[in-house]
Amino acid sequence: MSQLDVHQIPVLNDNYVYLARCRATGATAVVDPAVGAPVLAEAERLGWGITHILNTHHHGDHVGGNLEIKRATGCTIVGPKPDRDRIPGIDIEVDEGDSYVLGEARAEVFFVPGHTRGHIAYWFAQSDALFCGDTLFALGCGRLFEGTPAQMWRSLSKLKALPPSARVYCAHEYTQANARFALTVDGANADLRARSQTIDRLRAVGTPTVPSTLGEELATNPFLRADVPELAAELGMAGADPVAVFTEVRARKDAF
Numbered sequence: 001m002s003q004l005d006v007h008q009i010p011v012l013n014d015n016y017v018y019l020a021r022c023r024a025t026g027a028t029a030v031v032d033p034a035v036g037a038p039v040l041a042e043a044e045r046l047g048w049g050i051t052h053i054l055n056t057h058h059h060g061d062h063v064g065g066n067l068e069i070k071r072a073t074g075c076t077i078v079g080p081k082p083d084r085d086r087i088p089g090i091d092i093e094v095d096e097g098d099s100y101v102l103g104e105a106r107a108e109v110f111f112v113p114g115h116t117r118g119h120i121a122y123w124f125a126q127s128d129a130l131f132c133g134d135t136l137f138a139l140g141c142g143r144l145f146e147g148t149p150a151q152m153w154r155s156l157s158k159l160k161a162l163p164p165s166a167r168v169y170c171a172h173e174y175t176q177a178n179a180r181f182a183l184t185v186d187g188a189n190a191d192l193r194a195r196s197q198t199i200d201r202l203r204a205v206g207t208p209t210v211p212s213t214l215g216e217e218l219a220t221n222p223f224l225r226a227d228v229p230e231l232a233a234e235l236g237m238a239g240a241d242p243v244a245v246f247t248e249v250r251a252r253k254d255a256f
Contacts, residue, residue, distance in 0.1 A: 017065075019042065080118045107122040136159055139178035
């Protein structure tokens with residue numbers, strides 16, 4: 001299996017689109033193209049020929065560039081089977097337990113509903129690369145537009161089980177705002193306090209905070225720490241079920 005080279009493209013206000021290129025074959029996927037023209041221009045600048053689009057879910061800021069890129073390149077669009085009717089131009093449907101090979105780079109597909117009912121994530125183990133859309137953010141998780149807290153906690157639990165070295169290629173630069181919230185529910189966490197200071201320094205000079213590593217998220221992201229007794233105690237919920245703790249954290253974030 002081949003490894004990936006990953007190139008990050010900032011678009012719109014806070015979105016990240018990714019170009020993921022198989023080193024062995026040159027096959028190149030666009031992950032969640034919010035728009036078309038900037039992605040096509042950047043791929044041309046790099047000399048990377050787009051062969052695929054990998055969509056995680058149906059929202060417009062993740063599929064808005066699908067058809068423009070497909071018209072320009074003839075690429076194959078891969079997306080979530082549960083959302084096939086909402087993915088423009090979809091050619092190949094994938095779901096939990098499937099794998100998809102980009103050139104010679106193999107992705108494992110996880111079904112991770114919560115943010116939407118059909119959300120998926122792509123895990124390229126050989127490259128330690130997790131493309132998780134809006135399910136998991138640096139220091140956050142997606143709003144529950146179409147799912148329940150229990151669904152989202154199950155989804156995040158799947159991602160929690162990946163290696164700590166996994167790089168979390170999420171789709172938005174929300175980290176600084178997420179850190180401000182995280183400190184309100186997990187302020188005794190020394191790792192979180194230190195990370196928040198680092199994030200402030202990075203954003204002050206316009207440096208991306210994404211990707212993070214899963215290890216960083218496990219130590220500091222309150223949405224992944226709903227099963228950690230210290231967080232439950234800080235919320236006044238000692239001994240509570242992780243789903244209840246997650247529900248409380250999500251409710252507080254929605255009102256933050």
